[in-house]
Amino acid sequence: MKRYEVIIVGGGLAGLTAAIDLAIKGREVLLIEKHAYPRHKVCGEYLSGEVLPYLQTIGVELPLGIAIDTLSWSVPGGRPVETRLPLGGIGISRYGLDALLYQKACDSGVRVLIDSVIDIKAGPGYFQVRTKERVYECRVVLGAYGKRESLDKTLGRQFISRKSPWLAVKAHYHCQEWPDHQVGLYTFKGGYGGPSKTELGTVNFCYLVRYDSFKRYGNMTEFTKEVISENKELRQFLQHSEMVFDKPLTIAQISFGTKNPGNNGLLMIGDTAGMIHPLCGNGMAMAIHSASIAARLVQQYLSSSSTDLQSLQRKYSSQWQAxxxxxxxxxxxxxxxxxxxxxxxxxxxxIARSPRLLRAVIRATHGKDISV
Ligand SMILES: Cc1cc2nc3c(=O)[nH]c(=O)nc-3n(C[C@H](O)[C@H](O)[C@H](O)COP(=O)(O)OP(=O)(O)OC[C@H]3O[C@@H](n4cnc5c(N)ncnc54)[C@H](O)[C@@H]3O)c2cc1C
Known part of the structure; x- marks a missing residue:
């Protein structure tokens, strides 16, 4: 049986970034992703600028993104407050971004397999990764399979036993009125959402809502009319836009509970390690940042003769927490x-009296430019 140096489970932002970084460092990487590329994903599609310098260091240029430097925020009945985003960022579709990283991973020598991982077993200094089709062996596994998966149950992770009330909905729209440079954050009863422009020329509108708030209305049209449109900014956006998707994408059971960034010698990256509330607009940057931390430590581990996976996990967990x-x-x-x-x-x-306060809050939920 062929033994890889690293197997990465899940090829979203975290998995693809770690795969590219490690392949560039000369490592033999197998990435297993259950869905083919490209595809749309539920996400606000605002990528904070703090990770752009790091992405360049691993050869990922993002020429396609729309520059965004302003946040517009309001609650129902309130006037919108606008503030400049301290670091700024870009509007880029997950359809485009994940496909670009996938291409870069293939070009960097990563072997990408479209299959679903169903179990991971740790032995002394190595792992066995089981997919629906067969079993693979490796020295290090990175778990990058996202928010919540049946694999979490198989691996005995505790957070999976708690139900989560959150549901997210996303679609792209044609909307001439929405300004390119702005991302919205508008609340409504039980949730919030915001539009932002993508490189496809469409505006992405994604929202998060508590399921109990949603289910009272029975269907999305009623919910949009009765609840989302209570916020004037969202009402105006929806009145002046036309949906491009046949129907919105939805995901349920989004879990913000505490997870462990390490599990029995596995290093968890991106949402698999922990998920920040989407209103911070920082989950994608955190996924990429955590991948960069893991790639650096895995490179050190593989360059040594150590087989002490617990020590690798402890180092990673402590840097992740910090x-x-x-x-x-x-x-x-x-x-x-x-x-x-x-x-x-x-x-x-x-905040209407002091927009500076809003900038301070944004800074507290974002990192600084990451360099490696
Ligand atoms: C409503 C909402 C809005 C958001 N808006 C923003 C935003 O505007 N800006 C921002 O920065 N962040 C935002 N986020 C957060 C952001 O989407 C995530 O933090 C980011 O996608 C995490 O990337 P990831 O690689 O960890 O996970 P993912 O991108 O989810 O990738 C996980 C991958 O693993 C694969 N997978 C799962 N199980 C298996 C398996 N068993 N075998 C093989 N493959 C598997 C999946 O198919 C998937 O491709 C938002 C999140 C939500 C819910």
Whole structure:
């Protein structure tokens, strides 16, 4: 049986980034992804600028993205507050971004397999990764399979036993009125969402909502009319736009619970390690950043004669916590405030008087430019 140096389970942003980085460092990488590329994914599609210099260092240029430097924010009944985003970012579709990274991974020598991983077993200094088709062996496994999967249950991860009330919906729209340089963050009863332009010329509108708020209306049309349109900015956006997709994409059971970035010698990256609330607009950057941390430590591990996977996991977990734990906590507190009508109105009034405060909050949920 062929033994790889690294197997990466899941080829979203985290998995593809780690695969490219490790392949460039000379490692033999197998990436297993269950869906073929390209495809649309539920995501706000605003990529924070902090990871762009790092992506360049691994040869990923993003010529396609739309430059975004302004956040527009409002609660129902409140006037929108606009502020400049401290680092700025780009609007780029996951359809385009994941496909570009996939191409780069293939060009860098990563072997990409379209298959589904169903189990991972750790032996002394090596792993066996089982897909629907066969078993592969390797020295290191990176778990990059996203928010919540049946694999979490197989691996005995605790967070999976807790149900999550969150549902997300996304579609692309034609909308001439939406300004290129702006990302929206607008709340409504039980949720929030925001439009932003993509390189495809369409505007992505993605929202997150509690399932109990959604289910009272029975269908998306009613929910949009009765709840989302309570926010004037969203009402105007929807009135002036036309959906490009046949129907919106949806995902349920989005879990923001605490996870472990390491599991029995496996290193978890991206959403598999922990998920920041989407209102922070930082999940993609965190996925890429965590991949860069893991790639650096895995390279050191493979260059040594060590087989001490527990020590590798401890090092990675401690760096992951140092970089992301505080951001996750602030994101969670922000979501609580914004989804409480009284607290959200009070914060809107405070921030309208001092938009600087909003910039300080944004800084607290984002990293600095990452370099490697
Ligand atoms: C509503 C919403 C809006 C968001 N908006 C933004 C935003 O505007 N900006 C931002 O920065 N972040 C945003 N995020 C967060 C962002 O989408 C995620 O943080 C990011 O996608 C994480 O990337 P990932 O690689 O960890 O996971 P993913 O991109 O989900 O990739 C995981 C991959 O693993 C594959 N996979 C799963 N199971 C298996 C298996 N068993 N075998 C093989 N492959 C498998 C999946 O098919 C998938 O391709 C948003 C999230 C939500 C829910």
């Amino acid at each position: 970089n992301f734990r505080k951001r996750l906590m602030i994101g969670s507190a922000l979501q609580t405030v914004l989804l409480n009508d009284t607290m959200a109105s009070l914060s809107q009034a405070t």
